Amino acid sequence: KIALKKYRRCVKRSCIKRPQVVSGAKKDGFGLRVFVLSDLHTDYPENMAWVRSLSTKRHEKDVLLVAGDVAEMYDNFILTMSLLKERFEYVFFVPGNHDLWCRWETEDFDSLEKLNKLLDACKQLGVETNPAVIDGLGIIPLFSWYHESFDREDDIVGVRIPSLDMACKDFHACKWPGNLSNRDTSLALYFDSMNEKNQNTVKRIQSTCSQIITFSHFVPRQELCPEKRMLFYPNLPKIIGSDWLEDRIRSIHGVESSSFACHVFGHTHFCWDAVVDGIRFKFRDQNGPSCKVHVPMWTKKGYRYQCKPSCQVQGFDLNMAPLAYPRERKRRMNGGETWLPFCIYLDGEFGAKVMPCYWSDYYAINPRTPSNTELAPW
Numbered sequence: 047k048i049a050l051k052k053y054r055r056c057v058k059r060s061c062i063k064r065p066q067v068v069s070g071a072k073k074d075g076f077g078l079r080v081f082v083l084s085d086l087h088t089d090y091p092e093n094m095a096w097v098r099s100l101s102t103k104r105h106e107k108d109v110l111l112v113a114g115d116v117a118e119m120y121d122n123f124i125l126t127m128s129l130l131k132e133r134f135e136y137v138f139f140v141p142g143n144h145d146l147w148c149r150w151e152t153e154d155f156d157s158l159e160k161l162n163k164l165l166d167a168c169k170q171l172g173v174e175t176n177p178a179v180i181d182g183l184g185i186i187p188l189f190s191w192y193h194e195s196f197d198r199e200d201d202i203v204g205v206r207i208p209s210l211d212m213a214c215k216d217f218h219a220c221k222w223p224g225n226l227s228n229r230d231t232s233l234a235l236y237f238d239s240m241n242e243k244n245q246n247t248v249k250r251i252q253s254t255c256s257q258i259i260t261f262s263h264f265v266p267r268q269e270l271c272p273e274k275r276m277l278f279y280p281n282l283p284k285i286i287g288s289d290w291l292e293d294r295i296r297s298i299h300g301v302e303s304s305s306f307a308c309h310v311f312g313h314t315h316f317c318w319d320a321v322v323d324g325i326r327f328k329f330r331d332q333n334g335p336s337c338k339v340h341v342p343m344w345t346k347k348g349y350r351y352q353c354k355p356s357c358q359v360q361g362f363d364l365n366m367a368p369l370a371y372p373r374e375r376k377r378r379m380n381g382g383e384t385w386l387p388f389c390i391y392l393d394g395e396f397g398a399k400v401m402p403c404y405w406s407d408y409y410a411i412n413p414r415t416p417s418n419t420e421l422a423p424w
Contacts, residue, residue: 114142
C-alpha cells in the first residue's frame with residue numbers, strides 16, 4: 047500500500063519522469079545481470095508476498111524483464127511494478143492476457159483502454175515498455191496476442207473437450223472494441239502492429255549490438271508446448287501463440303543459428319529451455335514459490351534461475367519464466383518455495399548450458415509426433 051500511495055502521490059504532483067536507460071553499473075564484482083520473471087499473478091496474496099520478499103539490495107543494479115500476467119486488478123499491477131522497480135534498477139514489461147481482464151475493475155473501460163492505462167502507469171513508474179540498450183546489450187519487448195490458427199497440429203478426437211469459450215476466461219474477462227476479437231486473427235495482428243513504432247530503434251539495436259534479448263508473453267512456436275495428447279486441455283495450443291510473433295523474432299535475430307540470440311516468453315506455465323532454429327527460447331513461470339516461472343529462467347538463488355523453461359529452435363535460444371498459481375506452488379511444480387528471479391545474462395554472456403526443464407528435456411530425447419492423437423495415460 048505504501049508503494050501504491052507513493053505512486054499515486056507522484057502522479058498527482060507530476061514528479062515522476064521516464065528515466066533514460068544508460069550504462070548499467072557494476073556491483074560486487076558482477077557486470078550487467080539480466081533477470082526474468084513472468085506470470086506473477088499477484089492478485090493472489092501469496093504471490094504478492096513473494097514479490098515483497100525479494101531483496102531491496104541484491105538487485106539494485108540489475109535488469110528485470112517481466113513477461114506479462116502481473117495482475118488482473120489495476121491496483122495490484124501498480125503495486126507489483128512499484129515493488130519491482132524499487133528492487134531493480136531497470137524493469138522492462140510486456141502485457142499478458144490476465145493484465146487486460148476487466149472483470150473486477152471499478153472503472154468502466156475496455157481491454158484496449160486498460161492496456162493504454164497500464165502503459166501510461168509504466169511510464170510514470172519508470173518501467174520500460176520500449177526497446178533499449180544497456181551496456182551494449184539490446185533488449186526488445188515484443189507485444190503479441192494469440193490466434194487459433196497458430197495451432198497446426200492434429201486435434202484430439204473421440205473425447206469430449208470443452209470449447210475455448212468454456213476453458214479460456216479471456217473470452218469473457220477481456221472486453222474488446224467491435225473490430226477486435228479472440229475468434230480470429232484481428233487481435234494478433236493488432237498487437238503485432240504495436241511493435242511497428244519501434245522499428246527504427248530496433249534497427250539501431252541490430253546495427254550496434256552483438257547480443258540481443260527479445261521477450262514476449264505469448265509463445266512464438268508450437269514446438270514450445272507439449273503435444274496435445276500430453277495436455278489436460280488438448281486445445282491449449284489454440285490460445286497460446288502467434289505466427290506474427292515468430293516472424294518478428296526472426297526479423298530481429300535472423301534465420302541462422304546464433305549463440306547471441308535469446309527470446310524469453312511466458313503464458314503456458316511450462317518451464318522450457320531449448321534452441322529452435324538457431325534461437326534459444328526460455329520460459330520461466332513465477333507464479334509463486336513452487337511453480338513455473340515464466341521469465342526468470344536461468345538461476346536459482348543468484349545466477350541461473352531455479353526451474354527455468356527454455357529450448358532451442360533452429361538455433362535460437364528460447365526461455366520461459368513463470369511464477370505460477372498458489373495451487374501449483376503447493377504441488378511443488380517446476381521448483382520449490384525458495385525460487386528467485388532467474389538470471390539469463392551475466393558478465394556479457396548468456397548461460398552456455400541449457401537448463402534442465404521437464405518438457406524441453408523430454409523433447410530433446412523424444413521426437414515430436416503430433417500425428418499421434420492417443421491420449422497420454424494420465
